[in-house]
Amino acid sequence: MSRLIGLVFISASFLIGWLWMDYRDYPDTLLGNASPVVFEVGKGQGYSAVADQLAGLGLVRKPRWFRYYLVSSGAAARIKYGEYEVPPAITVRDLVSMLVAGKVRQHAVTFVEGWRFRQMRERLQQEPGLEQQLAGKSDAEVMTLLGAPGQHPEGLFYPDTYFYTKGMSDLAILGRAYRRMQTVLDEEWRGRAEGLPWLTPYQALIMASIVEKETGRPEERARIAGVFTRRLAQGMLLQTDPTVIYGMGDSFMGDIRRADLVQDTPYNTYVRPGLPPTPIACPGAQAIHAxxxxxxxDSLYFVSRGDGTHVFSRSLDEHRHFVEQFQKARKHE
Structure with missing residues (x-):
């Protein structure tokens, strides 16, 4: 009998030892995914349910051991809710560390330089991971929610890529873009050149938006800004097509007619002196700096070559010569 008990004890000891050796290596076992897997831990979801969910996705092969590891490591009560993306070739230990640290999946939304505010709102509506708080709200209501009641929204949001986690609101993204534009504009304003005609940072922002729409060439932005600055200093009309287009609104169909250039709107710089009342787009850092x-x-005029670059002129006669030259070239294309 004692011999049988000894054998049982030895067998049990061997089994426990074997299990311990296997479990000891378990945290460093690779998960069973060959490609990234996305899953979500809900608010209030317990560690046991998380283990079952991961097992159902094929990530965890031994959910009981996974539960035991969560408890024994102290991670069971520290799992953060949110959306996770599990990369391939990750171990159980690393997955648990990810859950405890709350390294949730990051999404990105990009606002492009030169976009209008409506384009930014449309882009946010395309993000399924964002909570849509702005749907059905007017621009004025949006600005009130951002703490800037009465402000025209155009140009006040910095074009950049913004990262967010699932469940964040579209309003939060706009708030970040709004504050970022204020920061960039204030920094540039403090380091501005002397003798500029802009009385406020907002006037500089208006000019930056015009520069942004006039050229996509970084090397031309400061030169174009110089033309407009000199024209204002000499009491000349800005005569810039992008402001006319903005003032036309939805009636713009792709071409500016002669009648459009004489149609009086607050944004028609062919008939109204000075700057338009608001920016016409969101300028980037280079346009603001320019x-x-x-x-x-001494140039006061410029005309497009048709390839994205411009020819600059000092006199109206010289400008007209280049306009005629490039108009003829386009007719023969």
Whole structure:
């Protein structure tokens, strides 16, 4: 009998030892995914339910051991809720560390330089991971929610890529873009060149938006800003097509007619002196810098070559010559 008990004890000891050796290596076992897997831990979801969910996705092969590891490591009560993306070739230990640290999945939304505010709102509506708080609200209501009642929204949001986690609101993204624009504009305003005609940072922002729409070439932005600065200083009309287009609104069909250039709107710089009342788009950092550091010179005119670059002129006669030259070139294309 004692011999049988000894054998049972030895067998049990061997089994326990074998299980311990196997479990000891378990935290460093690779998960069973060859490609990234996305899953979500809900608010209030317990560690046992998380283990079952991961087992159902094929990530955890031994959910009982996974539960035991969560408890024994102290991670069971520290799992953060949210959306996770589990990369391939990750161990059980690393997965648990991810859950405890709350390294949730990051999404990105990009606002492009030169976009209008309506385009930003449309882009946010395309993000299924965002909580849509702005649906059905007017621009004025949006600005009130952002703590800027009465402000025209155009140009006040910095174009950049913004990262967010699932469940964040579209309003939160706009708030970040709004504050970022204020920060960038204030920094540039403090370091502005001397002798500029802009009385406020907002006027500089208006000019930056015009520069942004006039050229996509970084090397031309300060030069174009210089042209407009000199025209204002000499009491000349800005005569810039992007402001006319903005003032036309939905009636713009892709081409500006002669009649459009004489149609009086607050944004028609062919008939109204000075700057338009608001920005016409969201300028990027380079356009803002150019508006506050215009290139010196004597050119007062520029015309597009048709390839994205421009020819600059000092006199109206010279300008008309280049306009005719490039118009003829386009007719023969």
């Amino acid at each position: 508006a506050l550091h215009p290139e010196p010179g």
